[in-house]
Amino acid sequence: xxxxxxxxxxxxxxxxxxxxxxxxxxxxxxxxxxxxxxxxxxxxxxxxxxxxxxxxxxxxxxxxxxxxxxxxxxxxxxxxxxxxxxxxxxxxxxxxxxxxxxxxxxxxxxxxxxxxxxxxxxxxxxxxxxxxxxxxxxxxxxxxxxxxxxxxxxxxxxxxxxxxxxxxxxxxxxxxxxxxxxxxxxxxxxxxxxxxxxxxxxxxxxxxxxxxxxxxxxxxxxxxxxxxxxxxxxxxxxxxxxxxxxxxxxxxxxxxxxxxxxxxxxxxxxxxxxxxxxxxxxxxxxxxxxxxxxxxxxxxxxxxxxxxxxxxxxxxxxxxxxxxxxxxxxxxxxxxxxxxxxxxxxxxxxx
Amino acid sequence: xxxxxxxxxxxxxxxxxxxxxxxxxxxxxxxxxxxxxxxxxxxxxxxxxxxxxxxxxxxxxxxxxxxxxxxxxxxxxxxxxxxxxxxxxxxxxxxxxxxxxxxxxxxxxxxxxxxxxxxxxxxxxxxxxxxxxxxxxxxxxxxxxxxxxxxxxxxxxxxxxxxxxxxxxxxxxxxxxxxxxxxxxxxxxxxxxxxxxxxxxxxxxxxxxxxxxxxxxxxxxxxxxxxxxxxxxxxxxxxxxxxxxxxxxxxxxxxxxxxxxxxxxxxxxxxxxxxxxxxxxxxxxxxxxxxxxxxxxxxxxxxxxxxxxxxxxxxxxxxxxxxxxxxxxxxxxxxxxxxxxxxxxxxxxxxxxxxxxxxxxxxxxxxxxxxxxxxxxxxxxxxxxxxxxxxxxxxxxxxxxxxxxxxxxxxxxxxxxxxxxxx
Amino acid sequence: xxxxxxxxxxxxxxxxxxxxxxxxxxxxxxxxxxxxxxxxxxxxxxxxxxxxxxxxxxxxxxxxxx
Numbered sequence: 103x104x105x106x107x108x109x110x111x112x113x114x115x116x117x118x119x120x121x122x123x124x125x126x127x128x129x130x131x132x133x134x135x136x137x138x139x140x141x142x143x144x145x146x147x148x149x150x151x152x153x154x155x156x157x158x159x160x161x162x163x164x165x166x167x168x169x170x171x172x173x174x175x176x177x178x179x180x181x182x183x184x185x186x187x188x189x190x191x192x193x194x195x196x197x198x199x200x201x202x203x204x205x206x207x208x209x210x211x212x213x214x215x216x217x218x219x220x221x222x223x224x225x226x227x228x229x230x231x232x233x234x235x236x237x238x239x240x241x242x243x244x245x246x247x248x249x250x251x252x253x254x255x256x257x258x259x260x261x262x263x264x265x266x267x268x269x270x271x272x273x274x275x276x277x278x279x280x281x282x283x284x285x286x287x288x289x290x291x292x293x294x295x296x297x298x299x300x301x302x303x304x305x306x307x308x309x310x311x312x313x314x315x316x317x318x319x320x321x322x323x324x325x326x327x328x329x330x331x332x333x334x335x336x337x338x339x340x341x342x343x344x345x346x347x348x349x350x351x352x353x354x355x356x357x358x359x360x361x362x363x364x365x366x367x368x369x370x371x372x373x374x375x376x377x378x379x380x381x382x383x384x385x386x387x388x389x390x391x392x393x394x395x396x397x398x399x400x401x402x403x404x405x406x407x408x409x410x411x412x413x414x415x416x417x418x419x420x421x422x423x424x425x426x427x428x429x430x431x432x433x434x435x436x437x438x439x440x441x442x443x444x445x446x447x448x449x450x451x452x453x
Numbered sequence: 454x455x456x457x458x459x460x461x462x463x464x465x466x467x468x469x470x471x472x473x474x475x476x477x478x479x480x481x482x483x484x485x486x487x488x489x490x491x492x493x494x495x496x497x498x499x500x501x502x503x504x505x506x507x508x509x510x511x512x513x514x515x516x517x518x519x520x521x522x523x524x525x526x527x528x529x530x531x532x533x534x535x536x537x538x539x540x541x542x543x544x545x546x547x548x549x550x551x552x553x554x555x556x557x558x559x560x561x562x563x564x565x566x567x568x569x570x571x572x573x574x575x576x577x578x579x580x581x582x583x584x585x586x587x588x589x590x591x592x593x594x595x596x597x598x599x600x601x602x603x604x605x606x607x608x609x610x611x612x613x614x615x616x617x618x619x620x621x622x623x624x625x626x627x628x629x630x631x632x633x634x635x636x637x638x639x640x641x642x643x644x645x646x647x648x649x650x651x652x653x654x655x656x657x658x659x660x661x662x663x664x665x666x667x668x669x670x671x672x673x674x675x676x677x678x679x680x681x682x683x684x685x686x687x688x689x690x691x692x693x694x695x696x697x698x699x700x701x702x703x704x705x706x707x708x709x710x711x712x713x714x715x716x717x718x719x720x721x722x723x724x725x726x727x728x729x730x731x732x733x734x735x736x737x738x739x740x741x742x743x744x745x746x747x748x749x750x751x752x753x754x755x756x757x758x759x760x761x762x763x764x765x766x767x768x769x770x771x772x773x774x775x776x777x778x779x780x781x782x783x784x785x786x787x788x789x790x791x792x793x794x795x796x797x798x799x800x801x802x803x804x805x806x807x808x809x810x811x812x813x814x815x816x817x818x819x820x821x822x823x824x825x826x827x828x829x830x831x832x833x834x835x836x837x838x839x840x841x842x843x844x845x846x847x848x849x850x851x852x853x854x855x856x857x858x859x860x861x862x863x864x865x866x867x868x869x870x871x872x873x874x875x876x
Numbered sequence: 877x878x879x880x881x882x883x884x885x886x887x888x889x890x891x892x893x894x895x896x897x898x899x900x901x902x903x904x905x906x907x908x909x910x911x912x913x914x915x916x917x918x919x920x921x922x923x924x925x926x927x928x929x930x931x932x933x934x935x936x937x938x939x940x941x942x
Binding site for chain 1: 864
Binding site for chain 3: 317319321323329386393394
C-alpha cells in the first residue's frame with residue numbers, strides 16, 4: 103500500500119468549473135482547492151489512492167485569445183501544487199475548451215515533465231493539434247457521455263498516478279498517436295508478411311503494422327514580384343559543406359544545419375567543398391559541388407542582372423534518415439534567418 | 454530446377470594449419486587467406502580475425518557479410534559472373550557452411566559501413582551475433598580511387614568466401630534441403646509472386662546479378678533457387694540496418710517462407726527482380742515493367758520488399774500502386790525512420806493503396822551499448838557511419854548510437870523479429 | 877521557395893508547393909556525361925526555370941515541368 107496519495111490537478115473551463123456560462127468565458131485562470139464539478143465523481147472513482155488537490159478554472163475565450171501565454175500561466179499555477187498527474191476536461195466536442203485542455207496539457211507536460219491526460223470527441227478540432235502531446239481519451243459528442251468519460255479518465259489518471267506503464271492505444275482506449283516504439287516479436291517480418299497477404303487475399307481482416315503517414319500542408323507563398331531587385335538564397339539538403347565538414351554535419355540523421363558564407367565565391371570547387379551526405383553516390387558531388395548547390399549558375403545570374411543579389415550565406419543539412427521533426431525545426435530556423443535578412447526567395451535543392 | 458543444399462553446421466571457428474572442417478569447426482589457415490586477399494594488388498594489407506557468438510567483441514566498420522557456399526555439382530561456379538565461372542545457378546548440389554560468415558572490414562567511403570556486437574544488448578539486433586565470423590580486415594593502397602577500392606573489397610570478400618566454401622566440398626552435410634518449385638497440384642491455391650527490388654544507386658549503392666550491374670537491367674524473372682545459389686551479390690552499403698548483405702540475399706527469408714508454404718496454402722509462382730535507380734524516369738520505367746511482369750505471370754498477390762529508405766520509398770509506393778491497379782493484392786515490408794522519439798513520419802512517400810505493411814522497426818531508435826573487450830577493426834568510424842554522430846563514443850568505448858548502424862537490424866527482407874508498434 | 881528535386885512524388889507527398897524536377901539523385905543540377913560547358917548550360921537553364929517558378933502565383937502544389 104502506498105504511503106501517500108498521488109496528487110492530481112484538474113483543469114476545467116468556466117462552465118464546468120461552476121463559475122458561469124458564456125458570459126464568464128473571459129475569466130482569467132483561477133484556482134479552487136480540491137475537486138469541482140465533474141472533478142467530484144472523478145475523485146470518487148480515484149478513491150483513496152489519489153487526491154485532486156486543486157482545480158484550475160479558466161474562461162474558454164480568455165484562453166483562446168492568447169493560448170501560449172495563458173498556458174504558461176496555468177503551468178505556473180499548477181506547479182505550486184506539485185502534482186503527479188494533470189488531467190483536463192472532458193471537453194467533448196467543444197472546440198475552444200478542447201484547445202484549452204490540449205494546450206494546458208501540452209505546456210504542463212513540457213514544463214513540469216509530468217504525465218498529462220485529457221478527453222474529447224473524435225471530431226473536436228483540438229484533437230489533431232494536441233494528439234501527440236497528451237493521452238487523449240475518446241468521449242461521446244455531448245455532456246450526456248459525462249459519466250462514462252469520467253470513469254475512463256479515472257482509470258487513466260490512476261494508472262499514471264501509480265506510475266504504471268500505459269500499453270497500446272487499442273488496449274488502453276486512447277487515441278493512437280502514431281508514436282513508433284520498437285519491439286521484438288515472436289515471428290519474423292517475412293512470416294508476418296506472408297500471413298498478412300494470405301488474409302488479404304482471402305478477404306479476411308488484417309492489421310497493417312505501419313499506417314501511411316500524412317504530412318502537413320502549408321499554403322503557397324506569394325510569388326516574387328521583381329526578380330531583378332530580389333535577393334535569392336540557396337539552401338540544400340544535399341550535404342554540400344566546406345572540405346573537411348568543419349561543423350561535422352552527420353552523414354545520416356542530421357542533428358543540425360549549418361550556415362556558410364559565399365560572398366565573393368563564384369564557383370564551388372572540389373578543393374574547397376565536398377558532400378557529407380551518406381545516402382547517395384558522392385562521386386559526382388565531390389567532383390563538382392555545383393551539381394548539388396548551383397552556386398556558379400546563381401552567381402552568373404546575379405552578374406547579368408537576372409536576380410538582384412545572391413544572398414551571402416547558404417544553408418545546408420543532410421536529408422538522409424533525418425527526421426521530419428528535425429527537418430521542420432531546421433526549416434523554421436533557416437526561414438527566420440532569411441526573413442530577418444530580407445531575402446525574397448529561396449531555391450532549395452535535394453538529392 | 455532442382456537444387457540440393459547440403460547444410461554443414463558450423464559451431465566454432467579457429468585458426469589452423471589447414472583450412473578444413475572437422476567436427477563442426479571451421480579451421481582457417483590465416484596466411485593462405487591473407488595471401489588470397491592480397492592477390493588483388495589494389496590491396497596493401499590484409500589481416501584475419503575471428504569472432505564467435507557470445508564473445509565480447511565489436512566488429513566495425515563492416516561492409517559486406519557473406520555465407521561461404523560451394524558448388525559441388527551443377528552449372529557455373531559459386532557467385533557466377535563475379536568471382537566464379539558463368540553458368541545458370543540454382544540446380545545441382547551446393548554445400549553451405551551454415552553458422553559461418555566472411556565479413557569484409559575496413560573503412561571505405563566511411564559513411565555506410567556498419568557494426569556488430571557479438572554479445573551484450575546490441576547482439577540481438579544483428580543475425581551475425583549468432584554466426585562464427587571470419588573478419589577480413591582490408592587496407593587499400595594509397596590513392597586508390599573509391600570505385601576501385603569498393604570493387605577490390607567486394608571481390609576479396611567473395612573470393613574468401615569461396616575459398617572457405619571449398620573446404621566443405623567433400624564434407625558430408627548434416628542436413629539436406631531440397632528446393633524444387635514444381636507447380637502446385639492444388640490449382641485453387643492463391644498465386645503469389647515475390648517482387649524483389651535491389652538497390653542500384655551508384656558507388657556503394659550497387660547490386661550485381663550474375664555480375665551484371667543491376668542499375669542497367671530491366672526488371673526480370675528469376676528462379677528462387679538462383680538467389681540461393683549466388684546469383685545476387687551485394688555491392689552496396691546504404692545504412693547498415695537495411696542493406697541486403699550478400700548473406701541476406703543467399704538466405705532470403707521471403708523466398709524461404711514462400712517455399713515452405715508452397716503447395717500448402719499458397720502457390721509460389723516466382724520472383725521478379727527489379728532495381729532502385731536514381732532518376733524518376735528509371736523508377737517509373739522499372740515499376741511499370743516489374744508490375745507488368747507480375748501480371749503476365751498470373752499472380753493474384755505479391756510481397757514487395759525494400760532496400761534502403763528515402764527515395765526507394767517512392768519505388769515501393771509506385772510498385773504497390775501499379776500492382777494494386779492490376780488487381781494484384783500487395784503486402785509491403787519496410788522499416789521506418791520515425792526519428793529518435795518515434796514521433797516523425799515513418800516514410801518519405803505514401804500511397805493510400807499501401808494498406809498492408811509489415812514494419813521491421815524504427816531505424817532511428819537510439820541504443821546504449823557497453824564497451825566490448827575486443828574491437829575487430831577500429832571504433833572511431835562509429836562517429837561517422839550512418840546512425841552515428843560526434844560524441845556517440847564515450848570515453849570507455851561505450852556507444853550511444855542509432856540501431857541504424859547495426860548490420861541487419863532492420864533488414865526489409867523480413868529477416869529479423871523487430872517491429873514497431875504505434876502508441 | 878522552389879524545390880529542385882529529382883523524386884517529384886516525394887516532394888509532392890511532403891508538401892512542397894513549387895517543384896522543379898531535377899536530373900538525378902547524385903547530380904540534381906548536372907550531368908556528368910556532358911562536356912563541362914554543356915553541363916554548366918544545363919544547370920543554368922534549370923536554375924532559370926526555378927527562378928521563373930518563383931515568380932508565378934500558385935494556388936496549390938505545382939510541378940513546373942516545362
